[in-house]
Amino acid sequence: MxxxxxxxxxxxxxxxxxxxxxxxxxxxxxxxxxGGDSSNAAVxxxxxxxFVAPFIGGAIAAMDERATPYVHGAIAGAIGWLAIVLHALxxxxxxxxxxxxxxLIATGIVNVSVGMLGGYFSFRRLLRKEASxxxxxx
Numbered sequence: 001m002x003x004x005x006x007x008x009x010x011x012x013x014x015x016x017x018x019x020x021x022x023x024x025x026x027x028x029x030x031x032x033x034x035g036g037d038s039s040n041a042a043v044x045x046x047x048x049x050x051f052v053a054p055f056i057g058g059a060i061a062a063m064d065e066r067a068t069p070y071v072h073g074a075i076a077g078a079i080g081w082l083a084i085v086l087h088a089l090x091x092x093x094x095x096x097x098x099x100x101x102x103x104l105i106a107t108g109i110v111n112v113s114v115g116m117l118g119g120y121f122s123f124r125r126l127l128r129k130e131a132s133x134x135x136x137x138x
Contacts, residue, residue: 006068012061012076019057019080019115023049027087031097054080054111058118069123070116077115081108 030045057080058073065072084107088099 007071007075008065011063011065012072012079015057015059015061015072015076015115015118016079018060019053019076019111020083022053022056023080024083024087026053027084031087031091049084050107050110051114054114055118055121058115059122060118061115062119062122064126065119065123066126069119069126071119073115073117073119073122074112075115077112077118078108080115081111084108084111 026045026048030042030049033039033041033045054077057076061076062069062072085099085104088097088104091097092099
């Protein structure tokens with residue numbers, strides 16, 4: 001329970017919001033062109049949703065976090081993943097698509113993992129910055 005108190009929720013929510021802002025338009029475009037066989041837009045949308053959005057969201061969430069960068073990145077990835085779940089549920093209610101539970105769970109696992117990777121990137125960036133600040137000047 002103490003770990004949850006140590007989380008800077010503002011950073012996590014900003015990271016999750018950035019992830020959702022990147023992922024939702026990609027999801028909409030990817031869903032619209034998924035039926036077309038001559039377009040690579042669905043592949044680009046998949047890469048944006050699975051890798052780029054959670055990485056950036058996790059990196060933003062873990063910015064200036066020395067003690068718990070993985071936790072911040074993972075939580076941001078999980079919250080950002082909820083945008084994917086809402087999109088899938090919206091497609092089921094208002095469209096003709098039905099969400100596949102296994103796909104949604106696998107997407108959630110990938111989002112959390114890549115969010116943690118973004119948190120690690122942010123942590124390493126912080127360490128490099130601290131090391132360069134303490135280097136002797138000539």
